[in-house]
Amino acid sequence: MRFLSLFIALILAIVLPIGAAIYVGTAGPGPYLLVDGGPSQEWLAPRDVGQGQAVAHRHASQAEARDASDRQLEALDTSSYSSVQSVTRYRLRAGGVGLLLPVEGWLVHVVAPDRAALDEQVAALPFLQANPDPNPVAWALDRHPGAVALGILAYALLLGCFMFRGAAWAGTVKPDPGTPVLDAAQLRARLLEVNGLDVPLQVSQTEKGRYVLTWVLDHARWARPGGMTFVSKVKRVELAFDEAHKVVRVVETTMLRDKDKGVTGLSARISLFRGVTIAETSHQASIGLTYQPSLGWTVQPAHEFRYRDSELKGPFIQCVTGSGWSWRPVITFWRPLGG
Structure with a gap:
């Protein structure tokens, strides 16, 4: 939940x-408004304004003005452009900048040598003003x-x-209410007891006083027609003990190595995962094709692998919570990010 x-x-x-x-x-609201009835007849042809030029064209609707702006932009040789609320600013490859402004059914096109000059020219247009409520x-x-x-x-x-x-x-998995709380030394001793069992798992201690649980989930090599395949999957869970709050903070790392050698050459793959695992279940099967005179062609599993994350970590979570501590998976042991 x-x-x-x-x-x-x-x-x-x-x-x-x-x-x-x-x-x-x-x-x-749009960034500009028309004033004094909009552009007069003299603006229907390009006119010099400041260091550049401006021209206005009338369209039947605002939508048509936007479409005309898009067509005009496609016809220009621009190096870059940006468009916000259909107002397009662009930079030409040959130098200079421009503005395509659809406003109330008009398309106003202004060009200038640079951005500062362009802003001055737009501000100087007598039929246009910036929206006071932009x-x-x-x-x-x-x-x-x-x-x-x-x-x-x-x-x-x-x-x-x-x-x-x-x-x-x-x-985070918390212990049941009323669970007796063991000290850190007792909890560490419980975890180390796993090393005496016949399981593909090792509990070791780092220089920083953390414990590392290492599972060899898959380690196999098998022959196939024309080559050899090697697969190794190792899961590493590092535990840091917060004695003040009785919390075991956990960082999980999974490494998968896959190597294939055959007549076509050698290929290898290494993948690494580090994070919080919500749930994980894996089932992998490699199929081999063989021929026997008595049986003919047969397909048999060359290698099969099954893995469920809860089956591995579940006993350790029970060990930690059964000792009165909380189990908390984190991305990193750095508290501002990991918690």
Whole structure:
């Protein structure tokens, strides 16, 4: 239930800001307004304004003006352009910048040598004025794109931190109420008892006082027609003991190595996963084709592998919680991110 709540919260944290920005950006007021009845006849042909030129064309509707703006942009040899609320700013490969502005059924086209001159020319047009109540999204994207990018990056980092800490919260397993609490030395001793059992698992201690559980999940080599295949899968779970809060913080790492050697050459693959595992089940089977005179063609499993994450970690979670401690999977042991 906790993981479902975390998933819903993350979806809302992504969808709501994006949806609100799109709604305000598209439904809000335009950046410019026509005054004095719009452009006069003299603006239907290009006119010099400041260091550049401006021209206006009348269309039957605002939608047609936007379509005309798109066609005009496609006809230009631009190196870059940006469009906010159908207002397009572009840069020409040959030098110079321009503005395509659909407003109230008119398409206003302004060109200038640079951005500063372009803004001055637009401000000098007698039939156009900036909207006194501008669209906040369009204004921010047009005037402060760098600040908007930094804001998006900061929010993404904040969201990532929330996701990592939320995963630790959602994956925490607490002991039952009334469970006797053992000290760290007793819990460590319980974990080390596994080394005396005949299982493909080892419990070791690091220099930092953490314990490492290492499972060899799959380690096999088999021959096939024309070659040899080697597969190794190792799961490593590192435990850090928080004695003050009686919490075992857990970082999981899984490494898969796959090597195939045959008549066509050698291929190898290595994959590494580090994070919080909610649930994992694997079933892999490699099939071999053989021929025997008495049986004919037969297909037999050359190698089969099954793995369920809960079967491996479950006993250790029970050991930890049965000792009165909480089991908390984390992305990293660094507390600001891992929790």
